[in-house]
Amino acid sequence: MSTLPPVISFRDVCYAYPEAEDYALEGITFEVPACGTEIILGGSGSGKSTILKLILGLIKPESGTVEVDGADIGKMGEDELMTVRAKMGMVFQEGALFDSLTVAENVGFRLRDKEQVSDEEFAERVRPLLGFVELDEFYDRMPSELSGGQRRRVAVARAMAHRPELILYDEATTGLDPITASTICNLMVKLRDLEGVSTVLVTHQLRDAFQIAQEFVFMRDGQITYNRIDDLNVLDGVEFMVLNEGRAVFRGRQKELWETDNPYVRRFLS
Amino acid sequence: MEAVVNGVSERLKRTILNIQEFTMLSYRGFVNLLTPPRYWQDTFDMMDVIGVGSLTIVCLTGLFTGMVLTVQSSATLDAFGARPYVGRMVSLSMIRELGPVLTSLMVAGRVGSGMAAELGSMVVTQQIDAMRALGTDPIRKLVTPRLVAGVVMIPILTILSDAVGMLGGFLVARFTLRLATQFYWHSAMDAIQMEDMIMGLVKPVVFGYLVVAVGCHLGLSTRGGTRGVGVSTTRSVVIASVLILASDYFLNLLILHFVYP
Numbered sequence: 081m082s083t084l085p086p087v088i089s090f091r092d093v094c095y096a097y098p099e100a101e102d103y104a105l106e107g108i109t110f111e112v113p114a115c116g117t118e119i120i121l122g123g124s125g126s127g128k129s130t131i132l133k134l135i136l137g138l139i140k141p142e143s144g145t146v147e148v149d150g151a152d153i154g155k156m157g158e159d160e161l162m163t164v165r166a167k168m169g170m171v172f173q174e175g176a177l178f179d180s181l182t183v184a185e186n187v188g189f190r191l192r193d194k195e196q197v198s199d200e201e202f203a204e205r206v207r208p209l210l211g212f213v214e215l216d217e218f219y220d221r222m223p224s225e226l227s228g229g230q231r232r233r234v235a236v237a238r239a240m241a242h243r244p245e246l247i248l249y250d251e252a253t254t255g256l257d258p259i260t261a262s263t264i265c266n267l268m269v270k271l272r273d274l275e276g277v278s279t280v281l282v283t284h285q286l287r288d289a290f291q292i293a294q295e296f297v298f299m300r301d302g303q304i305t306y307n308r309i310d311d312l313n314v315l316d317g318v319e320f321m322v323l324n325e326g327r328a329v330f331r332g333r334q335k336e337l338w339e340t341d342n343p344y345v346r347r348f349l350s
Numbered sequence: 351m352e353a354v355v356n357g358v359s360e361r362l363k364r365t366i367l368n369i370q371e372f373t374m375l376s377y378r379g380f381v382n383l384l385t386p387p388r389y390w391q392d393t394f395d396m397m398d399v400i401g402v403g404s405l406t407i408v409c410l411t412g413l414f415t416g417m418v419l420t421v422q423s424s425a426t427l428d429a430f431g432a433r434p435y436v437g438r439m440v441s442l443s444m445i446r447e448l449g450p451v452l453t454s455l456m457v458a459g460r461v462g463s464g465m466a467a468e469l470g471s472m473v474v475t476q477q478i479d480a481m482r483a484l485g486t487d488p489i490r491k492l493v494t495p496r497l498v499a500g501v502v503m504i505p506i507l508t509i510l511s512d513a514v515g516m517l518g519g520f521l522v523a524r525f526t527l528r529l530a531t532q533f534y535w536h537s538a539m540d541a542i543q544m545e546d547m548i549m550g551l552v553k554p555v556v557f558g559y560l561v562v563a564v565g566c567h568l569g570l571s572t573r574g575g576t577r578g579v580g581v582s583t584t585r586s587v588v589i590a591s592v593l594i595l596a597s598d599y600f601l602n603l604l605i606l607h608f609v610y611p
Contacts, residue, residue: 136483162485169483176480179471190484193387193491238484 085150086111087246087278088118088135093144095130104130105326108144114245115317117272117279119289121348122323128282129173130326132248135280136170137161149245166194169239169247169277173254175231177223177238183210184219187237194242209237213267229260236267246278247271253288265291266306273297274304286349293318293334312338322348372567379493379563389495396499400461404507407460411452412511416440416518419448424527433529437538440519441512445542445550449512451598454557457504458590462565465496466586469569470579478570493566497559504558505551512550549605556601557594564590 093108105127112118122128133139134146137153145152148164156164177186188206191197197205210216213233223231232252239247249268253261265288271277273296283289294309309315312335320337322330324344330337337345382388423439469492472478481488516538523529568582568589 133479136479138479138482158487162487165483165485170480172476172480174475176476178477178480179475189486193484193486 085114086147087114087116087149088112088280089145089147089150090131090134091145091147093134093141093146095127095134095139095141097130103326105134108328110319110321110328110331112246112278112280112319113317115272115276115278117281117292117318118321119293119318120280120282120321120323121284121286121289123284123348125325126323127326128284128323129250131323132170132250132280132282135248136165136168166242167245169242169244171232171235171239171247171249171252173251174228175223175235177226177231177234179223181223182219183215183221183223183226183234186223186234187241189238190242206241209241210234212240212270213237227260229256229263232256232260232264233267236264236271240271240275240277243275244277246280249279249281249283251283251285252281253283253285258287261285261288262291264288265295266297268292269295269297269306270304274299289320290334293320368567368571371571372563375489375493375567375570376497376559376563378489379497379566382487382490382494383498387490389491392491393495393498396495397503399464400457400499401503401506404457404460404503405510407456408453408507408511409514411456412444412449412514413518415448415452415511416444416515416520417522419443419515420519420522420527424523433527434533435537436523436527436529437516437519437534437536438541440523441516441538442541442546444512444515444519445546447598449508449515450550450553450557451594453508453511454504454554454561454594455591457500457507457558458561458564458594459587461500462561462590463583463587465562465565466569466572467579467583469566470572470582471576473570473572474575474579488570493570496562496566500558500562501555502558504561505554508550508554545605545610548609549602552605553598553601556597560593560597561590564593 089111090108093105094103095105096103108131110118120128120131130139134141135148137156140154146154149167151164153161153164178189181189184206185192187209188202191202191205207216207219210219213236215230215233215237218226218230218234223234226234252268253264256264268279268281269292272279281289281292294315295306296309297304297306299305315334318334320330320332320334321328322345329342330340330345332340338349340346419440420436424433424436427433427436427439478488481491520531520534523534524531565586568586572578572582
């Protein structure tokens with residue numbers, strides 16, 4: 081387990097959406113260490129995406145604290161949050177690409193907006209990002225011309241464009257065929273292992289969650305090599321959390337997940 | 351009875367909350383101009399959408415309004431033997447009232463609804479959240495350029511509409527009513543005073559702000575998927591139109607009181 085301070089820290093966080101009678105999240109506590117992976121599982125409406133919105137500061141907790149790199153984001157104004165968000169990337173459920181911009185403009189949105197780079201530098205920095213997600217030839221295409229999987233890959237490239245320390249994935253593989261979903265998972269693993277990016281993944285796709293937990297990637301002779309740990313006893317750095325109706329009913333490693341006797345988790349895994 | 355009271359109180363609370371959000375959005379939209387980053391390219395793009403995009407519809411509206419005004423008023427003026435004054439009637443009506451109001455109503459239907467639909471779609475497809483996640487303030491990037499473009503372009507469109515309306519009036523006066531060209535234009539131009547121009551330019555500035563602010567507010571507060579986008583679009587046209595007509599009355603009172611001698 082990493083000895084570095086946590087990138088994200090939730091302490092007894094509660095949140096209810098306006099006009100909702102029940103809490104969307106209740107008493108959530110967890111930490112994500114630097115370069116760690118947190119996989120949040122749960123059914124629809126269990127509060128998974130709400131956790132990501134809280135991390136980004138898009139909503140504020142009603143009680144408890146949410147810290148990113150030691151800073152309490154619940155107490156920050158929108159301007160301060162922009163600085164914190166610069167350390168994060170987010171991949172939304174359907175990609176959330178800007179319809180009116182090309183693929184390249186989407187990927188380089190932050191470069192144009194925050195760094196005002198020249199056209200040459202823009203292309204120099206965006207092309208490798210599109211190469212990373214293997215969509216070089218889609219540079220000038222519009223999002224409407226892309227398939228669902230391609231949109232998610234562009235969203236991954238956009239999220240990594242400013243070299244974030246942390247990437248949040250909101251159901252990034254939901255609704256995709258198994259092969260495309262596996263490609264997206266490979267990208268997540270590649271980013272985590274080769275770029276040292278901490279990962280928070282929200283999903284209800286068990287197959288993808290376990291792929292990210294067990295797969296690892298390294299460079300050998302200039303080639304990217306994928307491998308998989310099948311012995312759950314040695315699997316390290318990946319924590320699972322299972323949510324049910326806004327409460328965390330399980331938190332631990334994959335091996336403990338399989339061994340838990342919590343009835344909801346058992347039903348979820350079956 | 352209790353249910354009715356609760357319902358009314360809930361509705362009242364929601365209305366007050368909406369007014370508060372609308373005011374905050376307007377305030378932040380304009381205050382953003384004081385500090386960088388300022389999105390001038392987006393502002394010019396929106397000026398193109400609002401100004402150039404609405405040119406045809408605004409000119410047609412002005413033309414036919416001027417023509418109808420001439421036909422209608424000539425009958426009344428003839429009864430007093432005052433047909434040569436038809437130009438005066440058309441120019442003052444267009445500049446003080448019909449130009450600003452009709453231009454703004456047309457832009458509300460064409461552009462305000464489009465803004466509500468565009469921003470509403472961006473909300474339901476999480477593009478607004480994505481923008482915030484990428485460290486960009488959506489109000490600064492999307493609302494401020496639209497507000498500036500609306501406040502600048504609607505007065506310009508109004509001036510064009512006034513001019514085309516007077517031209518339409520002239521065409522009818524010259525070729526249907528057989529009025530001499532110099533009679534029409536002399537009467538039309540002599541009637542216009544500085545106070546009329548102030549009234550004719552202050553109104554579209556306020557209306558421009560209302561059309562854009564309502565469209566942006568309803569777009570950004572869209573809830574409930576694609577159905578919500580439709581609701582926001584329709585409401586933006588209805589609310590902006592009512593606000594234009596209501597504020598027109600109060601602006602008339604204010605300007606008549608403070609500007610006219």
